Amino acid sequence: MQGDGGLPVNIDRYGPRLAALVAGMLLALPWYGLGLILQSIKLVLASALLTYAFMPAVIWLAHRIGALDRPGARRVHQQPTPRIGGLAVFISVNISLLFNFNYSVELKAICISGALVAALSMWDDVKGLSASWKLLGQLVAMLILFQSGMLLEFNQEERLVALLGSSWGIGIDMFLEYLITALWIIGIANAFNFLDGINGLAAALAAAVCLLMGLLAAVTAQVFMLLLCVAVAGSAIGFLPDNARYTRPARAFLGDTGSIYLGWMMAGIAVMGEWSDTSSLQAYAAPLLIFSVMIFDMIYTTIARIHRGDVTGLSSWVSYVGRDHLHHRLMYLGLSQKQTVMAVVAIALITGLAALVLVKSGYLSIWLLLGQGLVIYLLLSFIMVMAAQRVEDGE
Structure with missing residues (x-):
């Protein structure tokens, strides 16, 4: 080319x-x-x-x-x-x-x-x-x-x-x-x-x-x-x-x-x-889990950018371009592009399969599956904070 x-x-x-x-x-x-x-x-x-x-x-x-x-x-x-x-x-x-x-x-x-x-x-x-x-x-x-x-x-x-x-x-x-x-x-x-x-x-x-x-x-x-x-x-x-x-x-x-x-x-x-004929909790929790990777990335980066002063309104939120997303943070920790893609897709598959189980589960199982998703994203938040610290330290 x-x-x-x-x-x-x-x-x-x-x-x-x-x-x-x-x-x-x-x-x-x-x-x-x-x-x-x-x-x-x-x-x-x-x-x-x-x-x-x-x-x-x-x-x-x-x-x-x-x-x-x-x-x-x-x-x-x-x-x-x-x-x-x-x-x-x-x-x-x-x-x-x-x-x-x-x-x-x-x-x-x-x-x-x-x-x-x-x-x-x-x-x-x-x-x-x-x-x-x-x-x-x-x-x-x-x-x-x-x-x-x-x-x-x-x-x-x-x-x-x-x-x-x-x-x-x-x-x-x-x-x-x-x-x-x-x-x-x-x-x-x-x-x-x-x-x-x-x-x-x-x-x-x-x-x-x-x-x-x-x-x-x-x-x-x-x-x-x-x-x-x-x-x-x-x-x-x-x-x-x-x-x-x-x-x-x-x-x-x-x-x-x-x-x-x-x-x-x-x-x-x-x-x-x-998504469910019987429960609003199932109907809304299932798609939230399936889309949870992108929801997490959007929420985390938005909060971080507001905290840094990079985003001050809706227009700057839409137009701002940075290297602080989940995939960037994983690469800062040493993953290659290919490994990063595989990791993010794996997370999406884990939470997505949990969503498919959730739509046929009782209330206790629903909350357990949602708790599993919460633990995953708390760990990811910790990873992103570590990666951000590495960038700030110049590693």
């Missing part, structure tokens, strides 16, 4: 990419008579192959329009790298879903709002966009989800806010449901973007989270949730060959185009899913 703005050459031998394109398109077409599991496997393969096939074109486009991530003090990479790799992810998700002609209102709302978020994020990757405009665009995308009826609803018998709403007569319960839904989806989308700091981490984490949610969807026969999960998981897997490269430079990064889009899709799927 040529450096600094030149068009790429010899990205890869194109034979495997063309074969992947043909195979991916054939797998994306509807095959009638398949069971749910075979249909899911077919969609995972289709979206993975399509992402892999589209990457050379996306890399060429990035060089053509100058959408390159330059090396810097807060960057891990050492050469200009295309930063709109998420475009291939976005295209493959939508092609694999579009050709199956199997939609629900919620599925369409997630895809349409995700398209708006991806478009705004790509504009930011190419031209630059202020944090205020990005947030405004995400709020507009939330309106699409609300219009479809997607909402985190509290159990009528168990919620305190319902009692407050009844007493005050101002519908505070519904207001809080809309507010918490917006905070969840926008918060997770941006938290996931924060974790996209080293090769392979965001894509591997997205694949793990979506496969975990897909497993729940398969067991509970939530067809549309399962379709979204496997399409997003496959697209993330298909991106890894061009990004998760540890002995050679990555060919492309997800950029905001991919990381915010993937975070948005995952958060939307979590709202779409039916």
Whole structure:
């Protein structure tokens, strides 16, 4: 690949990419008579192959329009790298879903709002966009989800806010449901973007989270949730060959185009899913555990940045870029990029599998599983403090 703005050459031998394109398109077409599991496997393969096939074109486009991530003090990479790799992810998700002609209102709302978020994020990757405009665009995308009826609803018998709403007569319960839904989806989308700091981490984490949610969807026969999960998981897997490269430079990064889009899709799927019919504790604890790695990273770094004075408001919170995330701290302690990715994904799998057990557990088991997660993140907090101290001491 040529450096600094030149068009790429010899990205890869194109034979495997063309074969992947043909195979991916054939797998994306509807095959009638398949069971749910075979249909899911077919969609995972289709979206993975399509992402892999589209990457050379996306890399060429990035060089053509100058959408390159330059090396810097807060960057891990050492050469200009295309930063709109998420475009291939976005295209493959939508092609694999579009050709199956199997939609629900919620599925369409997630895809349409995700398209708006991806478009705004790509504009930011190419031209630059202020944090205020990005947030405004995400709020507009939330309106699409609300219009479809997607909402985190509290159990009528168990919620305190319902009692407050009844007493005050101002519908505070519904207001809080809309507010918490917006905070969840926008918060997770941006938290996931924060974790996209080293090769392979965001894509591997997205694949793990979506496969975990897909497993729940398969067991509970939530067809549309399962379709979204496997399409997003496959697209993330298909991106890894061009990004998760540890002995050679990555060919492309997800950029905001991919990381915010993937975070948005995952958060939307979590709202779409039916996590428990019997307990609000199960319904909310399960997705919190599945997404706990990115939630922990967002909360820890936000508190640390406010304490240091690096973040003073919402705009600076969205736009601030630093090397104080979980993956950076693990690398400060001596882990390689590959080892760091494996460690973070392992934590996500442990807490995610605990979430799947939790949805079928009694109250005592639920609290024990939540306690297990708390212990894990207390240990991680200690590790991050140690790493920060090492940086301050100049080791």
